[in-house]
Each structure stands twice: as structure tokens, then as C-alpha cells.
Amino acid sequence: MIALNDLEEAAEDRTWWAEARCNDAAGSLSALFFSEELQDIxxxxxxxxxxxVMEDCLAGALARREPWGVWGGQLFRNGRILATKRRRGRPPKVARPEDELPVIAVPAALAEVVIRRTA
Ligand code: SF4
Structure with missing residues (x-):
């Protein structure tokens, strides 16, 4: 389990970035990770x-209380993790399967911190 002060250290450490799947050295995936569109998210x-490097990424995002975007498999808004997000406009009468966001498991070491941030 990761303690809160360990999270702050994680936010400083960016050595893992070289292994990140979203790191194409051109930033071409940024639009997906900071989009409002459900399909992009x-x-x-x-x-x-x-x-x-999902655990490192998520630990850093939690420590920084990321205001926006997808980090470590989770959707952040104002430092909190959102489990769901509604499409813009009036909600449909019947739920659309394509509006369901994939549920990405939180690494066990961060589970307690994430539970506190979603409560
Ligand atoms: S967990 Fe996601 S946002 Fe974080 S480095 Fe990996 S691909 Fe990028």
C-alpha cells in the first residue's frame, strides 16, 4: 500500500515516462486523454x-490532484476520480452501450487512496 507522502514522491519522479504507452514523443495522443467525448475517453x-507504468502514472496524478484528463486508466476532474461521465445534452431514455466507459482496475497498492478520492 502506498502512503500519501509516497504519492508526493511519485509525483516528482518522471523516470517512468519513457515507457508510457501514450508517449509517442510528439504528443499526438493528448487530444484523446483530455477530450470531453466519451469515445475518446x-x-x-x-x-x-x-x-x-500505470501504477506510477496514477500515483503521480493522485498526488498532483490532476484537474483534468485520463491518467493511469482513470478519469480525473478537479483532483477526483470519476467512475462515469454523461454525454453532453439530454440523457437518452435507454442507456447506450457505447456510452459506458471501460472500467480499468486500480493497482492494488493504490486502492485505498483511490477509494478515499472517489468517496
Ligand atoms: S497509464 Fe495511461 S496516461 Fe499514464 S502513462 Fe500509461 S498510457 Fe499514459
Whole structure:
């Protein structure tokens, strides 16, 4: 389990960035990770799902209380993790399967911190 002061150290350490799946050295995936569109957010989360540095990325995002974007497989808003997000406009009468965001498992070491941030 990671303690809060360990999270702050994680936010300083960026050595893992070279292994990040979203790091194409050109920033071409940024639009997906900071989009308001559900399909983009879902695509970003799927990229994170297989990322070898997901735990480091999520620990840093939690420590920085990221205001925005997909980090470590989770959608952040104002430092909190959102489990779901609604499409813009009036909600449909019948839920659309394509509006469901993929659920990416939180690394066990960060589970307690994430539970506190989503409560
Ligand atoms: S977990 Fe996602 S946002 Fe974080 S480095 Fe990996 S691909 Fe990028």
C-alpha cells in the first residue's frame, strides 16, 4: 500500500515516462486523454489498460490532484476520480452501450487512496 507522502514522491519522479504507452514523443495522443467525448475517453482508458507504468502514472496524478484528463486508466476532474461521465445534452431514455466507459482496475497498492478520492 502506498502512503500519501509516497504519492508526493511519485509525483516528482518522471523516470517512468519513457515507457508510457501514450508517449509517442510528439504528443499526438493528448487530444484523446483530455477530450470531453466519451469515445475518446474510452479509447484513452484502453491505452492505459495495457500500460506498463500505470501504477506510477496514477500515483503521480493522485498526488498532483490532476484537474483534468485520463491518467493511469482513470478519469480525473478537479483532483477526483470519476467512475462515469454523461454525454453532453439530454440523457437518452435507454442507456447506450457505447456510452459506458471501460472500467480499468486500480493497482492494488493504490486502492485505498483511490477509494478515499472517489468517496
Ligand atoms: S497509464 Fe495511461 S496516461 Fe499514464 S502513462 Fe500509461 S498510457 Fe499514459
Amino acid at each position: 474510452a479509447a484513452a482508458k484502453r491505452i492505459c489498460e495495457l500500460c506498463p
